[in-house]
Amino acid sequence: xxxxxxxxxxxxxxxxxxxxxxxxxxxxxxxxxxxxxxxxxxxxxxxxxxxxxxxxxxxxxxxxxxxxxxxxxxxxxxxxxxxxxxxxxxxxxxxxxxxxxxxxxxxxxxxxxxxxxxxxxxxxxxxxxxxxxxxxxxxxxxxxxxxxxxxxxxxxxxxxxxxxxxxxxxxxxxxxxxxxxxxxxxxxxxxxxxxxxxxxxxxxxxxxxxxxxxxxxxxxxxxxxxxxxxxxxxxxxxxxxxxxxxxxxxxxxxxxxxxxxxxxxxxxxxxxxxxxxxxxxxxxxxxxxxxxxxxxxxxxxxxxxxxxxxxxxxxxxxxxxxxx
Amino acid sequence: xxxxxxxxxxxxxxxxxxxxxxxxxxxxxxxxxxxxxxxxxxxxxxxxxxxxxxxxxxxxxxxxxxxxxxxxxxxxxxxxxxxxxxxxxxxxxxxxxxxxxxxxxxxxxxxxxxxxxxxxxxxxxxxxxxxxxxxxxxxxxxxxxxxxxxxxxxxxxxxxxxxxxxxxxxxxxxxxxxxxxxxxxxxxxxxxxxxxxxxxxxxxxxxxxxxxxxxxxxxxxxxxxxxxxxxxxxxxxxxxxxxxxxxxxxxxxxxxxxxxxxxxxxxxxxxxxxxxxxxxxxxxxxxxxxxxxxxxxxxxxxxxxxxxxxxxxxxxxx
Numbered sequence: 001x002x003x004x005x006x007x008x009x010x011x012x013x014x015x016x017x018x019x020x021x022x023x024x025x026x027x028x029x030x031x032x033x034x035x036x037x038x039x040x041x042x043x044x045x046x047x048x049x050x051x052x053x054x055x056x057x058x059x060x061x062x063x064x065x066x067x068x069x070x071x072x073x074x075x076x077x078x079x080x081x082x083x084x085x086x087x088x089x090x091x092x093x094x095x096x097x098x099x100x101x102x103x104x105x106x107x108x109x110x111x112x113x114x115x116x117x118x119x120x121x122x123x124x125x126x127x128x129x130x131x132x133x134x135x136x137x138x139x140x141x142x143x144x145x146x147x148x149x150x151x152x153x154x155x156x157x158x159x160x161x162x163x164x165x166x167x168x169x170x171x172x173x174x175x176x177x178x179x180x181x182x183x184x185x186x187x188x189x190x191x192x193x194x195x196x197x198x199x200x201x202x203x204x205x206x207x208x209x210x211x212x213x214x215x216x217x218x219x220x221x222x223x224x225x226x227x228x229x230x231x232x233x234x235x236x237x238x239x240x241x242x243x244x245x246x247x248x249x250x251x252x253x254x255x256x257x258x259x260x261x262x263x264x265x266x267x268x269x270x271x272x273x274x275x276x277x278x279x280x281x282x283x284x285x286x287x288x289x290x291x292x293x294x295x296x297x298x299x300x301x302x303x304x305x306x307x308x309x310x311x312x313x314x315x316x317x318x319x320x321x322x323x324x
Numbered sequence: 325x326x327x328x329x330x331x332x333x334x335x336x337x338x339x340x341x342x343x344x345x346x347x348x349x350x351x352x353x354x355x356x357x358x359x360x361x362x363x364x365x366x367x368x369x370x371x372x373x374x375x376x377x378x379x380x381x382x383x384x385x386x387x388x389x390x391x392x393x394x395x396x397x398x399x400x401x402x403x404x405x406x407x408x409x410x411x412x413x414x415x416x417x418x419x420x421x422x423x424x425x426x427x428x429x430x431x432x433x434x435x436x437x438x439x440x441x442x443x444x445x446x447x448x449x450x451x452x453x454x455x456x457x458x459x460x461x462x463x464x465x466x467x468x469x470x471x472x473x474x475x476x477x478x479x480x481x482x483x484x485x486x487x488x489x490x491x492x493x494x495x496x497x498x499x500x501x502x503x504x505x506x507x508x509x510x511x512x513x514x515x516x517x518x519x520x521x522x523x524x525x526x527x528x529x530x531x532x533x534x535x536x537x538x539x540x541x542x543x544x545x546x547x548x549x550x551x552x553x554x555x556x557x558x559x560x561x562x563x564x565x566x567x568x569x570x571x572x573x574x575x576x577x578x579x580x581x582x583x584x585x586x587x588x589x590x591x592x593x594x595x596x597x598x599x600x601x602x603x604x605x606x607x608x609x610x611x612x613x614x615x616x617x618x619x620x621x622x623x624x625x626x627x628x629x630x631x632x633x634x635x636x637x638x639x640x641x642x
Contacts, residue, residue, distance in 0.1 A: 025454065051454060057484060062443040062477035069447020072432060073382070075454060077447075096437050097444065106415035107637035108427040141638050165640035241642075 002185055007177040009151035010040045010116075013158035014078060016187040018048050021076065024162060027054040028063060028080030028116075037082050038118060038177050060086050064093035064115060071113040071167070072101060078162060084119040084171065085128055087137075098167035099142035113167045114158070119147075120173040120212060120262055121310050127298035130306070132263035134211070135272075137169045138239035144193055145239040147171040149214035151181040153237065156191035164193060173212040194241035198250070202232035205320050206250040208273050209260040210236040213292075213311065217260050220316035231320060239269065247273065248280045255286035256323040260316055265293035290319040325536075330595050331608065333375055333532060337367040337588050338612040340391040343400060344563075346616050347390065347407060347421075351567050355624075356407045359436075360421040363391030365562035368587030369494050370395040372535025373462060373557070376543055380457055382430045382448045384441050385464035387422035388494075388561075389434035392464060396431040398424065400619035410626035417629045418637070430459075439465065439474035442491070446478050449487040460546045462539075464492045468499025470513045479520040482552040489552045490542050491517070494529065500565045501573040517554035529559030530585040533594065560585075 004012065018024045026044055028036070032055040035042030045053040056063045060081055067077035081087045087094065094115060101111045121130035138145045144166055148154040154172070161168035199214055200221055207217045214235045221231040232250050236242065251257050257277060259270035270291030277289060295309040325333075344362045351360050363370065366388070374383055374395040385392045393403055398414060406413025407421055414426050425433035432448060435441035445463035452459040469475055470493060482489045493513045497504055504511045514524035523545070527538035535557055542553040560582040564570070592605060 023455075054485070057477070057480055059477035059481060061440075061474050062446060062481045065440060065443020065474065065478070066447035066450055066481060069432075069444035069449075070451040070454075071447070072444070073448045073451035075447075075451045092437055092440055093443065097435075097440060102640060103637045104415065104419050104423055105425045105427075105433060106413075106418050108415070108425060109432070110640055112640075144639075 001182045003180055004151050004183040005177065006151045006154055006172070006179050007038055007040045009155040009183045010158055010172065011042055011044070012183070013155040013162070014041065014044060015047065017159055017162045018044065018052065020187070023074060024076045024078065025052045025054065025070070026078045026080070027056050027067060029056055029058055029082050031055060031080050036080060040116070040177070041080065060089035061093060064090035065097065067113050067115070068093055068097045068101065068111055071111045072109045076112045076162065078114045078116060081115055081117040083129060084117045084133060085131055087115070087117050094137065094169060095140045095143065099140045102166070103142055110165050111167045112165045114161045114170050115168070116170045116172065118172045118174045120175060121299045121306060122175045124301055124303055124306060126301040130299040132294065134171050134239060135263055135267070135269050138242070142167070143240060144168045145171065146193055146237065147211040147239060148237060149211055149235050151179065152183045153191055155183050156189055157193065157237065160190045160193050163190070168193070171211065176212055194238050194243050196243040196246045197235045197237055198232065198246060199235045200231060200233040202230040204230045204254055204256070205232070205323055206247065206254045206257040207231055207233045207260055207316070207320070208236065208247050208257060209233065210239070211262065213260045213262055216311060216313055217316055219313045220320065223313065223317055224320055229320060229324065242272070244273065244276050247277065251277055251281045252284045255284050258290045258292060258316065258319045258323060260292040260311060262311060263294055264296055265291050266296060268293050287323040290323050292316055292319045327598055327600055330598060330600060331604065333371050334591055334595060334605070335608045335612060336371045336395055337532070337591070338608055339400060339615055340367045340371070340394050341588060342612050342616045343390060343394065343403065343619070346620060348567070350407065356421065357409065358420045358422070359387070360567045361388040361565065362561070362563040363388055365582065366494060366496060366529065366559045367391055368532040368535050368591070369529040369557045369559045370464065372532045373492055373539040373555070376536055376539035377460070377462060380459040381543070382432055382452070382459060382461040384432040384445050384448065384461065385434060386438065386441060386466060386469065387434060387436040388466070389422065389424050393424040393426070393431060393434070396426065396429045398426050398429060398431065400615055401622040404619040404623035405626050408623040409628065410623055411629040411633065412622070412626040416633060439469040439472035441465070442469065442474050442478035445489050446481050446487055449482070449489045450485065453488060458547055460488045460490055460543050462490045462492060464494055466499065467493060467495040467497065467504050467508065467513050470516055471499070471508055479517060479522060479552070483520040483522055486551040488546045490546055491552060491554045493554070493556045494559050495556055496559050496561045498565065498573070501569070501571050503573070512556070514554055514556040522552050522554050524554035524556065526556045526558065529557035530587045530590060532587060532591050
């Protein structure tokens, strides 16, 4: 084990995989000699050269489109889209092409592609640069959507994403790149895509969350513990496939749940998770499920306003108390 | 080209024409569903260009893809079965008219989001280059696609990365129902390639040999490592943009005028001049009619996809 930042852990995942398989290529804006805007591709250009680590024009549509075409024809591209906000410019390639190439042509083509991007607010980048629209991408069958919450899992899940023959939309959180954690040195340590993880065992309330909101929820759990409230936290880790079995199991024990997400509440992850819990666990329900989510506004620049819009520890604490 | 090649390419054009006429009939009988875009009038374009490719070369196109599929070598039976949504179709009945493909023929599809497949073409070409293949990617699209961002992003990337892509604009003069001059700042679409320093050529799309010659030259240029090339093929679709298009955006005279340059009719005197006999030409028509008839019978007799096909091929690894 080594203690690494999130960005180093991600870089290591790509480095190890590229050493293993010469068909893996990396492309995106500034991913080459500059090492990526968040430093995630640092070191790849020097090791693997410009043919495998390719800077692209600022052209999101063709970045993902070229990656899809290359994936169909035998490469295993990892495309970086600088921010999820720019992924909207490549939305057609992601949801109309990557997600459908395999099924629409009757299984003839495969699209072993990873689109890495960064999501989330909290950096005072204002409305168009600070969104958490992760759930939108999870709407489409054919695409896998992964969003890790720790450096160790980021590495293991990115490696699995690179190895799967399906297209993966891999969401990193923009404020987590310098977070540190213990990371496995074993190049074959992988985590399966589509498996939720219990981040904290508890008996009173089930919190369902993912990505950065895992750490916010853990902080809330620590505060609640002081008051004798024992929270169980489930990290979804991937939004599609969505593994809710551990959620149902937990809920049957706690009978109460809070869903915490950074994106907007309307048509959000909380809507889906709560509905599925109602469908599967209706007889176990002791209180309506609470949803903690972003205020329904485009995120403002001003730090105080931005903080007020994004879920904070106190919001999670309040929601847990509400369901008790 | 040998006489045999003349006959083979002529047969491809005739088969395409007959398939399209049959598809029109089957569509009107509601045996074919969805959107359908016919290639009638454009036969020489696809047949001429694709006949110039080598086996390692890729072909990708838009939704007007029936003729391209045949020119790539797709079995008319498999094509027709796909049209009818049968499990024996090239995509097991999951793609339909606009999404024909056959990976074994390096025919990468029929794509129906206008312009999006130009981006895929850059990727196909990039992969070949990366793997050391000398394959060239032939990417067909209409004049209408030259106005979308993908066109410009793809030409630019192909030029910057020196990718082996032959961009083939089949200029049939209308983007859906709108004439080129009302939708494009330049009506000679190849001028847009100038902005990316990509060399270009124009040819008469009603003349099979002209298309073949221009394509051979373009493919040779690309295969020699000189990067992308842009070929504008001037052609015309006799039918509407898609089925059910009765809109009066063009005159009957205009259509008639183009039909006097019909690519099939125009090629017959060329063949005869090369020593091919009238009977041989007539025999091709009879053979082609039989091929299409058999394709329809195969498609009609084929089963629909079983219900468990609904959940197959969504993911490679579940």
